[in-house]
Amino acid sequence: MEKLKSIIPFEIKKKIEQSNTKDLPSTTSSLHYFFANSSLFHSMVEDLTNPELGFCSKNKETALELKNKGNACFSSSDYSQAAHFYFQALRVAPVDVVDKGNKLVAALFVNRASSFHAWYRRGKVNTSLLNYEDAICDLMVALDFEGTSSGKRQIQNDLKLMEKENQKSENPFQELSRQEQLVIDEDEMPPVELQCVSTPTKGRGMASLFEISSATLVHKEEPYAAIILKNFRDTHCHFCFSELPADKVPYMYHPSKQSGNLSLPRDSMTSNLEQACSRVELKYLVLNRKIELANNLCQLLSEARVGQAVYLSGSMFNHSCMPNIHAYFISRTLLIRATEYVPGGCPLEMSYGPQVGQWDHRNRQQFLLDRYTFKCQCNGCTRANLPDLVLNAFRCAKVNCSGVVLDDSMVEYEKHKFCHLPETPENHSMEHQREVDKLMHDEIKNVACLMSEHSSHCREIQSGCCLKCGSTNDLKYLHATTDEADTYFRSLQEAVNSNEVSAGLLSNALSSLNDLKSTLHSYNKKLAEAEDILAEVFCSVGEMQQAIDHCTISIQILKKLYSPGHIAVGNELVKLSSLQLALGDASAAVDTVHQMNIIFSNYYGKHAELMFPYLQYLKGGVVHKLADGRKS
Numbered sequence: 001m002e003k004l005k006s007i008i009p010f011e012i013k014k015k016i017e018q019s020n021t022k023d024l025p026s027t028t029s030s031l032h033y034f035f036a037n038s039s040l041f042h043s044m045v046e047d048l049t050n051p052e053l054g055f056c057s058k059n060k061e062t063a064l065e066l067k068n069k070g071n072a073c074f075s076s077s078d079y080s081q082a083a084h085f086y087f088q089a090l091r092v093a094p095v096d097v098v099d100k101g102n103k104l105v106a107a108l109f110v111n112r113a114s115s116f117h118a119w120y121r122r123g124k125v126n127t128s129l130l131n132y133e134d135a136i137c138d139l140m141v142a143l144d145f146e147g148t149s150s151g152k153r154q155i156q157n158d159l160k161l162m163e164k165e166n167q168k169s170e171n172p173f174q175e176l177s178r179q180e181q182l183v184i185d186e187d188e189m190p191p192v193e194l195q196c197v198s199t200p201t202k203g204r205g206m207a208s209l210f211e212i213s214s215a216t217l218v219h220k221e222e223p224y225a226a227i228i229l230k231n232f233r234d235t236h237c238h239f240c241f242s243e244l245p246a247d248k249v250p251y252m253y254h255p256s257k258q259s260g261n262l263s264l265p266r267d268s269m270t271s272n273l274e275q276a277c278s279r280v281e282l283k284y285l286v287l288n289r290k291i292e293l294a295n296n297l298c299q300l301l302s303e304a305r306v307g308q309a310v311y312l313s314g315s316m317f318n319h320s321c322m323p324n325i326h327a328y329f330i331s332r333t334l335l336i337r338a339t340e341y342v343p344g345g346c347p348l349e350m351s352y353g354p355q356v357g358q359w360d361h362r363n364r365q366q367f368l369l370d371r372y373t374f375k376c377q378c379n380g381c382t383r384a385n386l387p388d389l390v391l392n393a394f395r396c397a398k399v400n401c402s403g404v405v406l407d408d409s410m411v412e413y414e415k416h417k418f419c420h421l422p423e424t425p426e427n428h429s430m431e432h433q434r435e436v437d438k439l440m441h442d443e444i445k446n447v448a449c450l451m452s453e454h455s456s457h458c459r460e461i462q463s464g465c466c467l468k469c470g471s472t473n474d475l476k477y478l479h480a481t482t483d484e485a486d487t488y489f490r491s492l493q494e495a496v497n498s499n500e501v502s503a504g505l506l507s508n509a510l511s512s513l514n515d516l517k518s519t520l521h522s523y524n525k526k527l528a529e530a531e532d533i534l535a536e537v538f539c540s541v542g543e544m545q546q547a548i549d550h551c552t553i554s555i556q557i558l559k560k561l562y563s564p565g566h567i568a569v570g571n572e573l574v575k576l577s578s579l580q581l582a583l584g585d586a587s588a589a590v591d592t593v594h595q596m597n598i599i600f601s602n603y604y605g606k607h608a609e610l611m612f613p614y615l616q617y618l619k620g621g622v623v624h625k626l627a628d629g630r631k632s
């Protein structure tokens with residue numbers, strides 16, 4: 001009947017829908033005219049009126065014959081045909097006929113149900129043999145035949161699972177995600193039970209009752225829901241978010257690739273690096289490529305945002321601009337690791353983006369307000385800390401004074417933190433942690449002792465006034481000098497990007513570096529950036545020792561701005577070690593790779609090399625160079 005309904009033309013259906021009783025003669029005659037010319041209609045009428053098969057014509061012999069045909073088909077596993085014969089038999093079987101001691105109609109119903117169940121059973125067997133496509137077909141038939149709603153639900157659930165499995169087996173990247181899963185499964189489980197606690201300024205947050213040592217995995221979670229971002233739909237697996245191998249990616253124009261958001265694929269990076277590391281000649285081209293590689297490697301360290309997901313427990317961790325935990329993903333799994341020793345009961349807080357040492361206080365606050373609509377109340381934003389004091393600071397003009405000089409806007413942002421100096425952590429049980437904190441405290445004293453020793457004085461602190469000795473500095477001159485130096489470095493950076501560095505530009509930049517050193521505080525981030533650009537330039541012209549010297553100074557400043565064990569320092573150490581390897585200084589490279597290893601392990605534990613395979617090549621490069629050195 002449904003088949004018949006489906007062939008009625010749209011116009012007639014519409015006419016019938018919009019009709020009322022007055023239109024009945026016209027609508028029925030249209031229908032009649034249509035069916036009179038339909039062969040399907042005539043064959044159905046014939047079928048229904050055939051005295052042999054008609055509903056009203058019951059015939060014991062025909063029913064038994066059809067039943068036997070059904071049984072034969074059932075025995076040869078042709079369940080579809082068997083069900084068809086049982087169905088036909090039921091139409092003609094008289095209700096009161098008894099066959100082999102049972103009512104024929106009841107037996108036919110049971111047989112028909114058995115042939116439907118046989119579909120279901122065969123579907124299950126196909127599933128266990130991993131023949132998902134066949135299994136799905138079997139279950140679809142079983143679903144059609146199943147009469148009870150609970151049975152239907154059961155089959156529908158089975159079908160859903162089956163379709164998932166089938167998609168996975170079709171996905172070429174499934175193997176890799178399974179491997180990744182193995183790495184995670186074999187790894188340590190979080191040893192600490194975390195607690196959701198209430199905080200005075202940030203709502204609920206997460207903490208551990210017991211102390212946690214650095215590098216400990218504190219949390220692991222699968223997403224509640226996840227979705228891949230539009231730009232990555234053609235290049236990444238929609239389930240595990242991993243990048244598809246190049247030959248599985250359909251070629252097409254990708255705006256994201258054009259704008260450089262997606263870095264080079266990891267595989268090509270590592271093989272290039274491997275090649276580069278194994279070369280002995282220090283040709284300019286090779287060196288140039290190497291620093292390029294190092295730069296690209298560092299870009300790779302900042303993970304591309306491929307998808308978005310909701311993690312129910314993960315979303316309970318609050319933000320801090322001075323985080324003590326680090327979150328990363330392997331496939332869809334969220335992993336959170338402590339990056340420093342955390343005393344029991346202390347909140348576990350990650351960075352939602354900005355960090356002390358990376359951005360100044362004002363930019364961090366603005367970012368968090370714009371992106372997440374909250375005013376940050378973390379320790380980094382409410383208490384004095386060294387990086388915020390020095391990041392953009394000028395140096396005091398007085399000879400041998402290490403104090404910082406702030407301009408108006410820096411003073412405005414720092415002023416309300418002045419009276420909140422970092423507390424000396426008496427309750428910290430770990431010796432190491434106490435020393436780190438003490439060092440930081442001493443450093444603040446060193447650059448801003450007026451504010452740390454006389455908290456009442458802090459409120460009156462003026463821009464241009466050295467926070468250590470109180471002497472006044474000419475802010476106009478300091479700004480003008482650094483602005484001019486900035487322009488030279490910007491030109492140099494542009495020349496590096498377009499491969500057009502000239503001797504003139506380099507010499508201007510070197511004298512500008514001196515200007516910056518004489519005006520900026522020695523931990524100012526601009527100095528680190530200037531040193532970094534110079535390292536790149538010297539590398540590109542093959543002056544490796546100079547490149548290493550500038551890179552080393554940049555790292556020293558970053559260690560003050562962040563902390564010696566911060567991942568930002570680790571990224572720079574990647575560069576330094578590849579420069580040292582290029583120069584053939586194996587023993588220096590050993591030390592750098594060792595430091596780098598500690599940092600990456602702290603942030604990523606056993607997953608460091610899985611996340612950044614090139615770490616292996618840097619280690620391998622060191623081993624090669626050491627072996628070469630022993631031979632010669």
Ligand SMILES: C[S@@+](CC[C@H](N)C(=O)[O-])C[C@H]1O[C@@H](n2cnc3c(N)ncnc32)[C@H](O)[C@@H]1O
Pocket residue numbers: 201202203204205315316317318319320372373374375376377378
């Ligand atoms: C992902 S939720 C964290 C859990 C949240 N505290 C709760 O009670 O459900 C992020 C929200 O926590 C609060 N929050 C997190 N870190 C904060 C911080 N450093 N300062 C102020 N509020 C913060 C903000 O309200 C923010 O929108």
